[in-house]
Amino acid sequence: MTDLSVLVVDDDFMVASIHTRFVERTPGFRVVGVAATAGAAKQEIERLRPDLVLLDVHLPDMTGIELLRTLRAEGNDIGVVMVTAAREADTVRAASANGAAHYLVKPFEYDDLRVRLDAFATAHTALRTGGAADQGDIDAVFAPLAAQGRSALPKGLSPETADAVLGSLRAAGDLSASECAEAVGISRVSVRRYLEHFVSTGQASVRLRYGTGRPERRYHST
The missing domain is CATH 3.40.50.2300 (Response regulator)
Structure with a gap:
């Protein structure tokens, strides 16, 4: 392609x-x-x-x-x-x-x-054949809605951990990747993959908090 x-x-x-x-x-x-x-x-x-x-x-x-x-x-x-x-x-x-x-x-x-470009690519290519669309293709176009389901998780992410990460974020309302990792009990690198996935599917948002040093990414449930 x-x-x-x-x-x-x-x-x-x-x-x-x-x-x-x-x-x-x-x-x-x-x-x-x-x-x-x-x-x-x-x-x-x-x-x-x-x-x-x-x-x-x-x-x-x-x-x-x-x-x-x-x-x-x-x-x-x-x-x-x-x-x-x-x-x-x-x-x-x-x-x-x-x-x-x-x-x-x-x-x-x-x-x-990147997560938004990936989401756009998925939606853009889903219906490129021009023929009849199956439900999977339609779900790809309406990704923010379809991604609420467990089957929408990218490869390598588990439904159980996704539930734990999202539950922790919703309970706190506002977390950094490090804070979420501590709450869930997995590495910060791993938890950030889940958080960025939730951002791409509209289940969370992210903003930068500025202070001394590098800006901190803060995630919010939506």
Whole structure:
């Protein structure tokens, strides 16, 4: 299967460079272009026809939401992941209403983007045959709903441990991977795989807490 092509749209050159490197680190994806304005992004979408756009909200000529609405009004169903510092509820609702696949708030780490790229790839490829879809294909497209079931766990994750990790997170409401690992009794590396899976399926969210040294990832049940 060929890699999914990605257009990175951000008016900050350094941020666009970081996002490009993140995408290039992810198996199955390749960056085919970068744009700094909505107008340039639209031209590149028409020229390159990428599978996915990483789209910032705050652009100099129009907002990413306005660009997304324009694309949908033209019948373009290209995949879009909003990658932005915008947290306003109206913006998030507008992104969802106009068919954004995911919404990722800056700043974030590589794993935050990777789990969403993987989820997009699963949904994108599920119905590519064009024939009749079976339930498994449909569940892949509606991953956040289907992933509530145990069968949706990635290879190497056990249902029993997943239940323990999710139960611990829900009981505490807010945990780091280290705190969750101590509560469950498994390694921090292992528990983080479960936590990142729950983030990708919408069962948890993550934010960075800044202090001295490296930012701490805090997970929250949803």
